[in-house]
Amino acid sequence: MPSRSHDVEQVQVQVLIDAVQAAQTADDLTEAVEDLCACAHPMAIPCLIQVLGFNNPGAAVAAVDGLVAIGSPAVPAILSNVDDYNYGARAWSVRALAGIGDLRGLPLLERALAQDIGPSVRRAAARGMGGLQPHGFTVLQRQELAERILPQLKASCQDEEWIVRYATAVGLEGMKRWWQPSAAQQEQLVEALQPLADPHGEPVPVVWLRARLAITRLRASTPAACP
């Protein structure tokens, strides 16, 4: 009886949601959120989104993981609940979208990278651009997407915060996975990474090291055959 087991499942998820709402301490909340995430049920989405705004890093990490596990079904709700007044919460929303990689989240990632006042928001957006999942895209569509994203990540190589530049190196490396560039196209990624890898232009050693790691990895793997 599928409907009956469906009901039972709904009741079980509701119990877990109630436990999140009832949690009294930070640790209890984190545990309750982890339990709720384990079921990866769409019913949990509003509750998990609420947790992003609680200023409880442990619980927020768990809620982001939970939303990423639910994946695409969570995207519309995340997009319609972005908190304009709380950049901590906004960073977690962008992180969840970045982890899911759904293209419906891209306009928000783009706006966040270019304009958000919170460095934690910009860094999540930069990383997210490397984690896009353009399912079903043709070679041409992937190429168009890369042409749209690459200038934005080149611009964020100039961000005043080191962690955003670090995340930009991660994003540029990640672009290879969904772009599947030819050898010549791949050199555009290496070229974009060069300023971050160079101590004359980039003051922060950990950023050089991350950019150099990205360059090494890009060059070590065989690029896709000619598209």
Add this chain to the structure above:
Amino acid sequence: MSQGTPLNEAQALDWLRQQEDLGQRYYAAWWLGRMRSSHGDTVPLLIQSLSERGSGLAPTSGIDEPNPVARNAARALGKLADPQAIAPLLEALESSDDGLREAAARSLGQLGAPQARGPILRRLASGPGVAGAPRPGTSRLMEPCEAFLEALGALGWEEEDGSTTDHKPLLATLGAYVNHERPLIRSAAYRSLLQLTQEDCWGDQLVALLHHDELQVRRAALLDLGVTGWRPAAPAIAQTLAENSLKLIALRGLVEHSPLRNQASWSPSPEEVELLAAMDNLL
């Protein structure tokens, strides 16, 4: 009372030169340090400001610390790496204002001024029961112990003439504070002992503080571990219940400040690749 911060270096210097508006002087001193001003007038003006006493700021200014201009000047001088500042900061270390002593100690640590070691050790010598006792009516201690302990770690072993300082008094003084009742003071003592001795036991103590009940203590331990560059802490840092931003700063410290860091190598070592992977996961 003016609001806001200076727009550029010329304005900041004008604000610091004038005497009427203390709010402007306060923000100018902060700005010149933050922007690493290299103008020839900056350091002399900041040194002059170190001797300014009294509040004189309107209650509405939002600045409620005593001697705000002198304290900000002391903080700025720590960022400007000019040895001219050492002698006046050593004088500030003897001020009756403990907040000014605190700012001066931090800056002398940043400037790597070994001349500060002796005066700091003397002020800490009475131990946690006296120098480290609560100052009645405030949340502060009799001496700014946290800043003093951290400065000792930053200064290392070297004396002004290049010789090595006597290990015993330095380690004995730091050791006296490892059981202080306040976890932030213990954290500062562990941090400096780890920097000076590279003994793992102090790193283990800092890692234990990453599990402390209070977020403020976990944050301090994260930043202290970052300063030491003690790489065995990486997994515990990644798991700490605190903001990712602070964990990223700590992990950056493990990459950049570790004695294992090979400056000559273009690419990261295998161990550094693992640290970078931990950072990637926190973005």
